Amino acid sequence: MRRSFYVAALLTSACAMTPSPEVEAAAAADAAAMASQAADAQAGLAYPQTRRTDQVDPRFGVQVADPYRWLENDVREDKEVKAWVDAQNAVTNTFLTTLPGREGLEARIKQLYDYERFGVPVKKGGHYFYAHNSGLQNQSVLFVRDSLDGEGRVLIDPNSWSKDGATALAEWSPSEDGKYLVYSIQDGGSDWRTVKVIDVATGKETGDEVKWVKFSGMEWTKDGSGFFYTRFPEPTAGQEFQSTNLNAKIYFHKLGTPQAEDRLVYATPEKPTYGHYATVSDDGRWLVITTAEGTDDRYEVHAIDLRARGAKPKALITGLENNWSFIGNEGSRFFFITNKDAPKLKIVAMDVGRAGNPITPVVGEQDSTLDGASIVGGKLITSYLADAKSAISVHNLQGKKLTDVDLPGIGTASGFGGDLDDPETFFAFTSFNRPTTIYRYDVKTGQASAWAAPKVAFNPDDYSVEQVFYNSKDGTRVPMFIVRKKGTTGPAPTLLYAYGGFNVSLTPSFSATRLAWLEKGGVYALANLRGGGEYGKAWHDAGRLANKQNVFDDFIAAGEYLKANNIASPKGLAIQGGSNGGLLIGAVVNQRPDLFDAANAAVGVMDMLRFDRFTAGRYWVDDYGYPNKEADFKTLLAYSPYHNIKTGVHYPPMLVTTADTDDRVVPGHSFKYISALQAADPNGEPHVIRIETRAGHGSGKPTDKIIEEASDVLAFFAHYTGLQL
Structure with missing residues (x-):
C-alpha cells in the first residue's frame, strides 16, 4: 500500500505449582542482595574522564560551546573515540549486570520472542x-x-x-x-x-x-x-x-x-x-519518478514513457508544494494521494494522455486521515487512521465506496499490495496484545481469511487496550493508548513512549519485549503527539519548525496525566523514544527533570545545531529547520538536548543507547550528549551509555542483540520505577 517513499520484547511464565515458603524466602533474599549490589554499583559509579576542549562557535551573536566535538569522529577511524567507547561500555556493562532480575527478564523475553x-x-x-x-x-x-x-x-x-x-x-x-x-x-x-x-x-x-x-x-x-x-x-x-x-x-x-x-x-x-x-507503473509502460528535498511530503513527479526509445522525462507535478504519492494506473489514468486542498488527504486521478494532464477527484477528504491506498483486482483499497487506529475501505476506480474490510479489533492493518488484475491481496494485522497475523483478502468476494497465524506463549485476552484523550498545555486534545494486564489496578510502574515528528503515525503494534513489562504488572502508554501524521498535515505542522515545543508540551502533559490519574506510580514513570523520539526524551528531561523517574534516549538527534552535517541529516530540515538561518537557529538552540544541560540540576536516571554503525543518526550525537550530562551531574543518578557494536539505527539488528538490549533497558526501568521482576 503506497503513501510516501522516504520516510521507514520480559520473565518466566507463572508456574502451576505454588512455591514453598522456603523458596519464596530464598528468592526474596536473592532479590535483596541484587538490589544491594545495584545500590553499591550506583554509589560507586565512576564515569570515564572525557576530554573537554575550548571549542566555541560564534552563531548569530551567541557564543556556542561545543567541548566534545571530537566525539563526532567515526569510532572506526579515530583511536581516541574508540578508547572512549570502550571505557564507557565497560562502566555501563558492569552497572547493568547488577540490576535485580535482569537475567530472568532476558530469559522471559527470549521465551516470548520464540514464536513463528x-x-x-x-x-x-x-x-x-x-x-x-x-x-x-x-x-x-x-x-x-x-x-x-x-x-x-x-x-x-x-x-x-x-x-x-x-x-x-x-x-x-x-x-x-x-x-x-x-x-x-x-x-x-x-x-x-x-x-x-x-x-x-x-x-x-x-x-x-x-x-x-x-x-x-x-x-x-x-x-x-x-x-x-x-x-x-x-x-x-x-x-x-x-x-x-x-x-x-x-x-x-x-x-x-x-x-x-x-x-x-x-x-x-x-x-x-x-x-x-x-x-x-502497473502496465509497465511508465517509469514514475518521485522527487523530494527533505522528509516532508512535498513532491515533484515526472514520468518517462518506457515504450518510446529515448523518451525524456515528462513533468507531471512541479514545485515541491504538496504530497503527490503515486498509487498506480489504469492506462493513462494515474492515481495519486495528495494533500492539496485536503489536509487529511484525498485521492485524485490524472490523465497523462490528455493535454495539460487534467486532474479529477476520486475519493474526497474524509474525517479520518488517509494513510495509504493501493489498486488490486480493479478495486481501490484505502487505509484510514481513525484516532490512530486502522480502518480499511474498498472503492471502485471511480471512487464509489463498495465495502469496508472487517478487522479483528483495535489495531493496525498494513499490506494490501498487488496488481491491477490480481484477484487477491494480503494484509497484516497487529495490536498491542496481538502478534502479527497475515490475512488473505479475496477482492471479488470481500472475504478475509487467516493465512498465517502465530502461536504464542501467552494469552492475548489477558491484556486490555484502551484509548484516552488528555489536554496539552495549550488545550489541544491528544490521544494516548494505555495497555496493561487485566487486574492491574491502582498506580503502577509505567513506560511512556512517543515519537512526535516527520509525519510519522504511531499505531498499535505487538512487542514481545514490551509484553514482559506488562506481565509483571507494568503499564505501557503510547502518546500520539503533534508532529506525527495521525491527524494529517495540520497535526504535523503543529509539531515542527517553530512549533516543535508543542511536541515536548504534549509529552510532558501525557506524563502529568498518567500521574494525576493514578495510572503511573508517583515515582514510577519511565520514558523512552528513539531517533527523533530520542531527541524528544533529551528535551523533556531537560525541561522537566522532576516529572520523569527513568529515561532511555535511543539513537537520538541530540545536537540540533550540527545535525545537518552528517549522512541523511540534511533531509531533516523540513521538520527541524536550518541551523544556519537565524530564526531557525534560535528555535533549535532553545531545545537542543546537548546545549540545554545545566550544572546543579538533579536529572533522573538516564540510559542512552546507540550503535557504532548508525549512519542515519550518527552516534556522535549520543556521545556528546552523555558526556555533557555526566559532567553536569557527576554524583547524581546514573547517566550511562550503551553502545552496540556492528549495529545501526535499528533495521537489520539481529534477534539476540534486540533481546540483550531490551533486557538491559527494561531492567534499568524496573529498578528505578519499582517494578518487581
Missing part, C-alpha cells in the same frame, strides 16, 4: 514470496511457494552471511514473471546496500551486483530484463558512515551486465539536495 513469524506475501508469476522467522533466528529467511497453500522452500537465508548475525536481507523484489528476484544486503545496520539477483528456480546468484545503493526501491521492467534503482556517489574512503548524502541518481541495471554499464535515467545535478525514487 511471517511477513506479508508478494505474489509474482504464480509464486508467493514471504519472510519467515522460526522464532529466535537472528535474521528472517526469505521463502517462496509455488502455490497459495504449497510447501514453502528457502530462497535466501541471511543467517549464514556473518558469524555475529548482523548482516541482513533488506529490500527485495521479484520480477513480474517470478523468474528472478533482486535483493539488497545490509551489513552492520548501515543504510548502505549492496544489491544482487537470484534465479528463483535454482536459487543461484546470477552474478549481477550493484553497490552504493541507499534509500531506494528496486523496480523491475515488466519484461524482466532489468531493474531501476537509486544510488549516491561512492563516498571518500573513511567517510562512508558520516559524509552527507547528496546527488542521488536513478539508474537502470540490465541483467547480465556490470554496474559500470548501468544507464543513468534521471538526475538533478543542479539541485544536489534532491532525492529521487522510481516506480514502474
Whole structure:
C-alpha cells in the first residue's frame, strides 16, 4: 500500500505449582542482595574522564560551546573515540549486570520472542514470496511457494552471511514473471546496500551486483530484463558512515551486465539536495519518478514513457508544494494521494494522455486521515487512521465506496499490495496484545481469511487496550493508548513512549519485549503527539519548525496525566523514544527533570545545531529547520538536548543507547550528549551509555542483540520505577 517513499520484547511464565515458603524466602533474599549490589554499583559509579576542549562557535551573536566535538569522529577511524567507547561500555556493562532480575527478564523475553513469524506475501508469476522467522533466528529467511497453500522452500537465508548475525536481507523484489528476484544486503545496520539477483528456480546468484545503493526501491521492467534503482556517489574512503548524502541518481541495471554499464535515467545535478525514487507503473509502460528535498511530503513527479526509445522525462507535478504519492494506473489514468486542498488527504486521478494532464477527484477528504491506498483486482483499497487506529475501505476506480474490510479489533492493518488484475491481496494485522497475523483478502468476494497465524506463549485476552484523550498545555486534545494486564489496578510502574515528528503515525503494534513489562504488572502508554501524521498535515505542522515545543508540551502533559490519574506510580514513570523520539526524551528531561523517574534516549538527534552535517541529516530540515538561518537557529538552540544541560540540576536516571554503525543518526550525537550530562551531574543518578557494536539505527539488528538490549533497558526501568521482576 503506497503513501510516501522516504520516510521507514520480559520473565518466566507463572508456574502451576505454588512455591514453598522456603523458596519464596530464598528468592526474596536473592532479590535483596541484587538490589544491594545495584545500590553499591550506583554509589560507586565512576564515569570515564572525557576530554573537554575550548571549542566555541560564534552563531548569530551567541557564543556556542561545543567541548566534545571530537566525539563526532567515526569510532572506526579515530583511536581516541574508540578508547572512549570502550571505557564507557565497560562502566555501563558492569552497572547493568547488577540490576535485580535482569537475567530472568532476558530469559522471559527470549521465551516470548520464540514464536513463528511471517511477513506479508508478494505474489509474482504464480509464486508467493514471504519472510519467515522460526522464532529466535537472528535474521528472517526469505521463502517462496509455488502455490497459495504449497510447501514453502528457502530462497535466501541471511543467517549464514556473518558469524555475529548482523548482516541482513533488506529490500527485495521479484520480477513480474517470478523468474528472478533482486535483493539488497545490509551489513552492520548501515543504510548502505549492496544489491544482487537470484534465479528463483535454482536459487543461484546470477552474478549481477550493484553497490552504493541507499534509500531506494528496486523496480523491475515488466519484461524482466532489468531493474531501476537509486544510488549516491561512492563516498571518500573513511567517510562512508558520516559524509552527507547528496546527488542521488536513478539508474537502470540490465541483467547480465556490470554496474559500470548501468544507464543513468534521471538526475538533478543542479539541485544536489534532491532525492529521487522510481516506480514502474502497473502496465509497465511508465517509469514514475518521485522527487523530494527533505522528509516532508512535498513532491515533484515526472514520468518517462518506457515504450518510446529515448523518451525524456515528462513533468507531471512541479514545485515541491504538496504530497503527490503515486498509487498506480489504469492506462493513462494515474492515481495519486495528495494533500492539496485536503489536509487529511484525498485521492485524485490524472490523465497523462490528455493535454495539460487534467486532474479529477476520486475519493474526497474524509474525517479520518488517509494513510495509504493501493489498486488490486480493479478495486481501490484505502487505509484510514481513525484516532490512530486502522480502518480499511474498498472503492471502485471511480471512487464509489463498495465495502469496508472487517478487522479483528483495535489495531493496525498494513499490506494490501498487488496488481491491477490480481484477484487477491494480503494484509497484516497487529495490536498491542496481538502478534502479527497475515490475512488473505479475496477482492471479488470481500472475504478475509487467516493465512498465517502465530502461536504464542501467552494469552492475548489477558491484556486490555484502551484509548484516552488528555489536554496539552495549550488545550489541544491528544490521544494516548494505555495497555496493561487485566487486574492491574491502582498506580503502577509505567513506560511512556512517543515519537512526535516527520509525519510519522504511531499505531498499535505487538512487542514481545514490551509484553514482559506488562506481565509483571507494568503499564505501557503510547502518546500520539503533534508532529506525527495521525491527524494529517495540520497535526504535523503543529509539531515542527517553530512549533516543535508543542511536541515536548504534549509529552510532558501525557506524563502529568498518567500521574494525576493514578495510572503511573508517583515515582514510577519511565520514558523512552528513539531517533527523533530520542531527541524528544533529551528535551523533556531537560525541561522537566522532576516529572520523569527513568529515561532511555535511543539513537537520538541530540545536537540540533550540527545535525545537518552528517549522512541523511540534511533531509531533516523540513521538520527541524536550518541551523544556519537565524530564526531557525534560535528555535533549535532553545531545545537542543546537548546545549540545554545545566550544572546543579538533579536529572533522573538516564540510559542512552546507540550503535557504532548508525549512519542515519550518527552516534556522535549520543556521545556528546552523555558526556555533557555526566559532567553536569557527576554524583547524581546514573547517566550511562550503551553502545552496540556492528549495529545501526535499528533495521537489520539481529534477534539476540534486540533481546540483550531490551533486557538491559527494561531492567534499568524496573529498578528505578519499582517494578518487581
